[in-house]
Every structure is written in C-alpha cells, then in structure tokens.
Amino acid sequence: MKLEEIAKLIGADVIAGVDKLCTLDIDTACGADLMSDVLAFCHERTLLLTGLTSPQVVRSAEVAGLSGIVFVRGKRPGDGVIELANALGIPLLATDYPMFEACGMLYRAGIGGTYRLSRAEGRGC
Amino acid sequence: MTARDERALEMDFAVARQDFAAAGEVASRVKQVLRQLGIASDLVRRAAVAAYEAEMNLVIHSSGGKIVLKVDSERIVVEARDIGPGIPDIELAMREGYSTASDEVREMGFGAGMGLPNMRRCSDAFTIDSSAGRGTTVAAAIYIAKPGS
Numbered sequence: 001m002k003l004e005e006i007a008k009l010i011g012a013d014v015i016a017g018v019d020k021l022c023t024l025d026i027d028t029a030c031g032a033d034l035m036s037d038v039l040a041f042c043h044e045r046t047l048l049l050t051g052l053t054s055p056q057v058v059r060s061a062e063v064a065g066l067s068g069i070v071f072v073r074g075k076r077p078g079d080g081v082i083e084l085a086n087a088l089g090i091p092l093l094a095t096d097y098p099m100f101e102a103c104g105m106l107y108r109a110g111i112g113g114t115y116r117l118s119r120a121e122g123r124g125c
Numbered sequence: 126m127t128a129r130d131e132r133a134l135e136m137d138f139a140v141a142r143q144d145f146a147a148a149g150e151v152a153s154r155v156k157q158v159l160r161q162l163g164i165a166s167d168l169v170r171r172a173a174v175a176a177y178e179a180e181m182n183l184v185i186h187s188s189g190g191k192i193v194l195k196v197d198s199e200r201i202v203v204e205a206r207d208i209g210p211g212i213p214d215i216e217l218a219m220r221e222g223y224s225t226a227s228d229e230v231r232e233m234g235f236g237a238g239m240g241l242p243n244m245r246r247c248s249d250a251f252t253i254d255s256s257a258g259r260g261t262t263v264a265a266a267i268y269i270a271k272p273g274s
Contacts, residue, residue, distance in 0.1 A: 056148060
C-alpha cells in the first residue's frame with residue numbers, strides 16, 4: 001500500500017517526506033514505544049507507529065532501516081525532529097487516532113505485522 | 126583481524142556522557158561506512174543496531190568513551206570502550222528488563238534493560254570486560270565470512 005493511502009486511511013497529516021507519498025510501498029508495520037524493541041524486532045522497510053516524539057525515534061528508524069514513522073494519539077514532534085527526519089529521508093505522519101486503533105485500521109486494510117518475519121527467520125534482529 | 130588484510134579498517138568515534146542530542150549519530154555513521162564498504166545490508170543493519178545500543182549505553186551510563194569500528198574480510202566488530210564507572214554485576218546487567226536508567230532516558234524509549242541483550246542478539250560473538258572503577262569494554266562481532274571458512 002502506498003504511503004499516501006496509509007495517510008488517508010488513518011487520517012494522518014504528512015509532516016515530513018511528502019515526496020515519498022506516491023512512491024513508498026508499505027506492507028509491514030509495528031507499534032512500539034520502546035526503541036530497544038524496535039531495534040530488536042522490527043524488520044527493514046517496516047512502518048513504525050509510536051507515541052514517542054523524541055529524536056531517538058527517528059534515529060532508531062534510520063538505524064533499523066524502517067520505511068517511516070506514524071505518531072499516534074495527536075502527538076506532534078518538534079522542529080528539530082522534523083529537520084532530522086528530512087535530513088535522513090524518513091517520512092513522518094501524525095494521526096489523532098490512538099495506537100490500538102491506528103494499528104487496527106492498518107491491519108484490517110492488509111498491512112501485516114513483523115512477527116511472521118521474525119518467526120520465518122528464527123531470530124529477532 | 127590480520128595485518129595483511131587489505132580491506133582492514135579501524136575507526137574511532139567519541140561519545141560524550143549524557144549527550145542525548147547527539148545520541149545516534151555514531152550509529153548512523155557506522156551504518157554509512159559499512160554501506161560504503163559494500164557489506165550486505167542484513168549485516169550492516171545488525172552492526173548498526175549493536176552500535177546504536179552501545180552508543181546509548183555510553184551516553185546513558187558511562188563517564189564518556191568511544192565506539193571503535195573494526196572491519197576486515199571476515200568480520201565487523203563494534204566495540205564500546207568507556208572510562209567508567211564500570212558494571213558491578215555483569216550477569217545482572219545482561220538480564221533482559223534489568224536497568225538502572227533514569228525516567229528521562231525511559232521517556233526517550235530506552236532504559237528498559239534491553240541494550241546489552243540487544244547487542245548480544247545482533248552478534249555472532251559477544252564479550253564484556255568490566256570492573257567497578259576501571260571502565261567497560263563491550264565487543265560485538267558480526268561475521269562476514271564464518272571463521273575458518
């Protein structure tokens with residue numbers, strides 16, 4: 001699913017990476033507020049949904065090779081975080097839906113989780 | 126790492142204690158260097174994750190230190206060396222969920238007692254050398270080619 005469709009589905013504003021709306025394909029997502037879990041269990045090209053807006057979220061996404069970040073529950077990151085995301089080429093979306101509902105909407109629309117990938121590989125990292 | 130290995134590389138990156146604004150820059154740099162060397166993306170990812178956890182540990186817990194990246198044709202080694210204060214109980218520090226991090230660190234999404242276990246999870250070989258008052262060296266090795274092959 002294109003990032004643009006995801007943004008529409010969860011009513012999200014695009015706050016970084018507008019250029020990737022029509023080009024970035026997403027088929028996997030995860031929801032987490034613990035960055036060590038993101039680093040350990042998310043796979044490359046995963047969309048991260050989180051309630052945290054610290055610069056470490058963007059750094060974690062870059063290091064783990066994630067596709068982009070959705071901030072849930074109406075959270076909006078500061079200018080420094082947006083600048084960092086733009087510099088690293090990581091798209092940022094922001095939705096008012098809480099984590100559970102945003103994840104549920106994406107899952108219902110066909111976006112898969114990371115557990116199937118971890119199980120297939122037999123390891124988390 | 127053999128002295129004759131033409132691909133051998135060693136780089137140091139300083140990490141300052143409590144510098145949360147810069148935390149993650151070293152891991153990004155490590156990722157960039159390994160990509161430029163043409164190393165397979167899954168190995169780059171594992172090394173970058175190990176470097177990020179090591180960097181966060183240095184920022185959160187140490188009095189300052191550095192990340193040393195070593196690469197040759199057989200392995201990538203991410204080594205975190207600090208000048209203290211040392212880990213009093215390594216077995217406890219390696220237990221998932223054990224943490225002495227502050228609430229401020231937890232609000233950034235770290236400090237849940239996953240740093241060292243995550244480094245080990247990403248590694249093919251993992252060592253910690255530490256004692257209170259002397260400092261800590263943590264090394265995570267990721268094999269490019271299996272040793273002896």
